[in-house]
Amino acid sequence: MQIKKVAVLGAGAVGSYVIWGLSQAENLSLGVIAEGERAGRLKENGCLINGQVYRPEVWTPKEAHGADLLIVSLKYGALAGALDSIAQAVGEHTIVMSLMNGVDSEEIIAQKVNPDNILHALIKVASHKEENGYCFNPETTIGIIFGEIKPPFESERVQAVCTLFENAQIHFRVTDYIKEEMWSKFRLNVCNNLPQAILGAGVGCYNDSTHMKAISEGLKKELEAIAQAKGIDIGKADKSSSHGSAVLPKTRYSTLQDLDAGRHTEIDMFSGALMRMGKELGIPTPYNEYTYHIIKALEEKNDGKFDYSKDTQESTWSK
Known part of the structure; x- marks a missing residue:
């Protein structure tokens, strides 16, 4: 299993770290899911992160459909309104990773997608917004922690995500105790x-x-x-x-x-x-x-x- 297409839903403080890190990966199709005026702004302005503009592709949920990995990094209040978009983007083999840092976003997402598609995760990044965009210290950022909630813990998809992050600049750690x-x-x-x-x-x-x-x-x-x-x-x-x-x-x-x-x-x-x-x-x-x-x-x-x-x-x- 190889991850070649990644969609990010939510390009704020958390999503910016993901976009920054994955933009360094080679042979990867990376896009942000957005529609309407927001999509227009992203296409025109890109994502300003640590003073640099990054330009991932901008996809509708249908264009993102079948991505190998969907990273959900929305604000909690926006999740309910985005469930239909998530459902449209998720294909049969899409890995869904929520980085919303609560303890129930996976349950909410599972109302619309197969729970077996969800790979539980969290993120630790001290990101904040300034005039030069979303800012964080790459060196001190702990990054993404993820894992299966039941054996086998070293699953094929866990190994695929590890390979993706290793070839990017994402700090990460796999755990047997993700919950x-x-x-x-x-x-x-x-x-x-x-x-x-x-x-x-x-x-x-x-x-x-x-x-x-x-x-x-x-x-x-x-x-x-x-x-x-x-x-x-x-x-x-x-x-x-x-x-x-x-x-x-x-x-x-x-x-x-x-x-x-x-x-x-x-x-x-x-x-x-x-x-x-x-x-x-x-x-x-x-x-x-x-x-x-x-x-x-x-x-x-x-x-x-x-x-x-x-x-x-x-x-x-x-x-």
């Missing part, structure tokens, strides 16, 4: 991504504040209780996957980046998913519930919902 690794990354996101987004400070806040550490630990305990109830032993991934890419104390992770830019976040993928699972399992999630609602309120603030500067506003009683 545990995914939950370990999920824990990093929930515990390190969300509290700093509420505070509006760099990740150094976790080392510099016992209060921030306490919030992070509260979120962590709830997540680990849910994982244990679901039979996920995150400890199997602790030695290999308990930390992310090296970053500076001022680093602002994706949730805070979204709030800074006035965008809606992926809180539904994080605390929203944990709240849902907690209710299903009878496990209280007060830290995640508070975090969910406060970040949703910050989104509303960005949307202008709390702009009371107009003189026409009616009076309200103080309490």
